[in-house]
Amino acid sequence: MYELVQAVFNGDEKTALHQLIYTLNASDKRYFLRNEILQAFADYCHQSQKPAYFYYSSSVGKLIQYTHEIIIEEKNTWFVVRPKIANQEVWRLTADFNSFEQMTQQALLDVIDRLVNRHQPHILEIDLHPFYEGSPRIDDPRNIGQGLAYLNRYLCNQLLADPQYWVEMLYQALQGLQHDGIRLLLSDRIPSGIHLAKQIKLALKMLNERSPHEPYEKFRFDLEELGFEPGWGNTAARVSETLALLDRLIYSPEPGILEAFVARVPAVFRVVLISIHGWVAQEDALGRDETFSQVIYVLEQARSLENELREQIKLAGLDQLGIKPHVIILTRLIPNCEGTFCNLRLEKIHDTENAWILRVPFGEFNPEITNNWISKFEIWPYLETFALDAEKELLTQFQGKPNLLIGNYSDGNLVAFILSRRMKVTQCNIAHSLEKPKHLFSNLYWQDLEDKYHFSVQFTADLISMNAAEFIITSSYQEIVGTPDTIGQYESYKCFTMPQLYHVIDGIDLFSTKFNLVPPGVNENIFFPYSQKENRDSNLRTQIHDLLFTREDTQIFGHLAHPDKRPIFAVTSINSIKNLTGLVECFGQSQALQEECNLIFFSSKLHPDEAVNPEEAEEIQKIHGIIEQYNLYSKIRWLGMRIPSSNLGEAYRVIADSQGIYVHFARFESFGRSILEAMISGLPTFATQFGGSLEIIENQEEEFNLNPTDLGKTAKKILFFIEKCNTHPEHWHEVSEWMSQRIHNRYNWHLHSNKLLQLAKMFTFWNFVAPENNEARDRYMESLFHLIYKPRAERILEKHMDNNS
Structure with a gap:
């Protein structure tokens, strides 16, 4: 990077850089992100009539392509440059253009604090780098996650x-291997x-x-x-x-x-999957909207792990000794469970021999809150006592210690950390979707957002659990380090400021061997290709076709004037990130799309008064407004209801019967299980380019990845595919078959469970032979827990108590 900076600074292109900064400085803003920087540079090139190569290939063009942030101060301009994946540099250009030098991350964080008038000269600095220095480390960014x-x-x-x-x-x-007093192997x-x-x-x-x-x-x-010995x-x-x-x-x-x-090696017999804040049950309680996919994931993972463990125990010859696997989903018991089984302490998981949901109640010191469902943003004060109570319950249920703890989401991972420290058990971290990168500037303006989101607690919990975990599994490479153009979810924790709370100088080693790609599977008993006629129930098919296209119901909006048009299908919850409003707007703006297609979508709500929070109500109202604005009443079907998974699987297939397409239009999606479900059902699937879908739709991304911020281009891309299908009908079938086979071959639960158990065994061994740094690291994590996390969680509890007094 040094050579490129010098080429710009000492050459003729210095004028172009000066002009760009002058243009940015003329606006009211002082903090510019990559898209804004690229647009400003493109405008400069156009106005200055630069040749076409200048934007990409000139030295200043290359520098701008690598620049992800620019901060303008009175005396300096700061460049946050990302010359390659997982590598960030900070450069300072003085106002007189006499100096362009590389600076430290600490200096950058001070500048950002000053930008929002929240600079503090002496602030806690969190630096995890020393704890990774003696550990094996991947050297090539392309191998991150392996x-x-x-x-x-x-x-x-x-x-x-x-x-x-x-x-x-x-x-x-x-x-040292044994199980329930039975000596194994040696x-x-x-x-x-x-x-x-x-x-x-x-x-x-x-x-x-x-x-x-x-x-x-x-x-x-x-x-x-x-x-x-046996095994x-x-x-x-x-x-x-x-x-x-x-x-x-x-x-x-x-x-x-x-x-x-x-x-x-027979080393894993008892596994705990921790998923706390959802309605975790099997019937009528598959999570709230914010946890729906999470609950499906842990239930399917539990079934798969139990099946894989049972097979491994059998092949090891241990079933003859009465040894069998034991899998527990640990969640919270909710007394006011609204008619579900979430107040049942123990529930056997369907289609398993020895897998269970174990529900432990939150402490009863605040029953008006803890007897009810609690949002993931408000759950933090209750997690420590939950972990301590859960430890006793787990030991009783297992009649011993588990071999593996798997945390899910920020709250489940924090509980996994507490249990792992107390029980000396290997900890696996699964984030699925981290909140920090989903909310722009959420760390910078955390104080303004604290009452609503409590990000100071959540981001601290994330730092603790991801560093304490023996290993982390992710669904995609992008989840760790993004792309050349975008920052990864875990990468966003590498260096950031929480003004007046702490600075994170080095929050996670992205090159650590703890990161491993282990994508989930899909339940192929429920989600399978539409072409497998022999596995489909003809009566169910008729019912679902009626539901999607013609049935009248208080929870269904719209009547299709031309139901024979090719359907565009979507299944999603309603919030600004899932961006259902964007999809409806895209359809409404494109007369050509309306002529070719109908839009059919499932969400769990249809009316604003059904919303559980103001954002959801606002999004629902927006969709109704767009439908009215573009007069879409006879061109859409909006089904505001939940249907069983078996019915949803048939819904994908019914849409495929009509040679429809699936669209996942989120502003950001870390992975997207509905993408897997649609693809394996045989639906050509278009998905957001921001997140893990880039890897799911590999080698086809130019045709099927969408930019949800560009509605016109999205419509053109979908229309281009439809025109190809109209001209060459076999094209739809070819894409359908390719997508279905890709999911079947790569995203299946057998591969997931096999790899997960291998990781557990290997990292347990590694922790056994090289434990020195881990203990020091975990003591550091405990300090963050007791000195930052707990005091801030106690403030949330005080507010809960005040609101109920």
């Missing part, structure tokens, strides 16, 4: 460099790693003399004589394969061998 693969390579290199030490570490990790007859290597040879020789299909019970005592496999062939993998790992370590061996 932590497991990197850690496997790292450990294999260590085995080669110092085999005696690492074989001993491997032995100690295996030697007994005391094997006293060391060197002895283990010798005994493996003897065991392999013995097993080679037996039939591959011989069950473990028949040679169990022969193996025990050699020092090998290696359920047949002679399986045990032999597992021991052979370990033998190869000891003598010629390779990442593939390590990964295959770790996958077979």
Whole structure:
């Protein structure tokens, strides 16, 4: 970056930079974001009649392309430059243009505080960098999110460099495995790693003399004589394969061998999935709008994990000892549950043998609040006591400690942190969607937003849990570090200010091996291609067709004058980020779209008086206003209702029967499970370009990714696809088949659960062999929890108490 800055500063293009800053300075603003900077530079190039190459290829053009923020002070102009993914630099240009120098992140945060008149000369600085210095670290930004693969390579290199030490570490990790008092894998007859290597040879020789299909019970005592306890496999062939993998790992370590061996180690039996603030139940309570997808996710994940664990236990030969998996979704018990099962302490999860929803009530010191559902923005004062109560309940339910804690969202991850520290259990962090990057300038103006959102508590909780977690799983690469043009969700926690509270100098190491891409699956019993006629219920199909196209109901708005037109379909909750208003506006503005298509969409609400907050009511009213403005009454169907998942799956297929399309028009979407559901059902799917859908619709993004801020271009892109389908009918079928197969092959729960359990085993091992920095880091996190999080959470509690007094 230095060379580029010098080329601009010392060359003829310095004038262009001067003119751009002069133009920006002429406005009332002092803080400019990337889109504004690019637009201002484009305007300058046009007005100055610069040649076409100048905007992109000149030195100043390249500098502007890399610039994500510009802050103008009286004496200086500050550039926040991102020359490559996960790398940010700060440059200061003096007003007299005599100096252009690189500055520290601390200096930048001071400038931003001054910008909003909230500068504090002495402020707490949070810097997590020292805790990652001694850990394995990915060096190539393209490999961010591939932590497991990197850690496997790292450990294999260590085995080669110092085999005696690492074989001993491997032995100690295996030697300590047990479940409910049952010793697994190794007994005391094997006293060391060197002895283990010798005994493996003897065991392999013995097993080679037996039939591959011989069950473990028949040679169990022969193996025990050699020092090998249950858990290696359920047949002679399986045990032999597992021991052979370990033998190869000891003598010629390779990442593939390590990964295959770790996958077979029986180290995880009890798993807790923590999802707190939603209505977590299976019937009539699949979350509120803000948690609907979260509840579906954890229920499907629980089923998949239990199934995967059961299969692994069987293959390890441990089912014969009565060992079985135990999965618990930990959530809160809600006494005033509005007719749902959310006041039931324990509920078995459908289609599982031993997976349960365990509900623990919030402390009763504030019952007028805690007996009811609580928004995710107000839940913070109750989480610590919830965690302490949940610990007792979990120990009782499991009759022991869990092996893995999986947090979901900011609140669930904070509880996972507390439980992990107390129970000494591996912690996995899943954010799904972090609030900070969703709300522009939410950290900068946190004091103005505090009464409504309590961002000071939430962002502190995020910093604590993401750093304390042994590993973090994300659904997409963009979730971690964005794209060359956009900042990732976790990247937004790297460096930021909370004026007059603290400065985050280095909030998370984006190159850490803890980051791993493990996208979710989709329930293929419910969501499957429309073309699988044999799996579809003809009666249900008729009912759903009637619901979508013709039925009259108080919760359905609009009557289609031409129901045979190609349908545009959407399923979403109603808020400004999901941007249903933008989709309706886009449809209303385009006469051409209206001539070709009908617009049909599901939301959970239809009328403003059904809204649970002012924003939702405002968005509903906006949609009604747009429909009236463009006279769309005979061209749309708005279904303001929830329907069971099985019916929703058929709804996607009914739309596909009519060769419709699906549109996901959010301003930002970290991933988007409805995108998976629509695609696997065979619907050509258009999705926002801002977020994880870029990776879901890979290789097709130019045709199917939309900019929700450009309604005209969106309409043209959809129309272009429709015209291709009208001209070449096979095009719709080709896209439909490609999208369905992509989800089936890449986004399935078996892959998810298998990878998640591998991560749990590997990072538990890594924590065992290299725990030093983790303890220091976790003490630091505890300090943030007690000194910042708790006092601020207590203020929320005081307000709750005052409001009820």
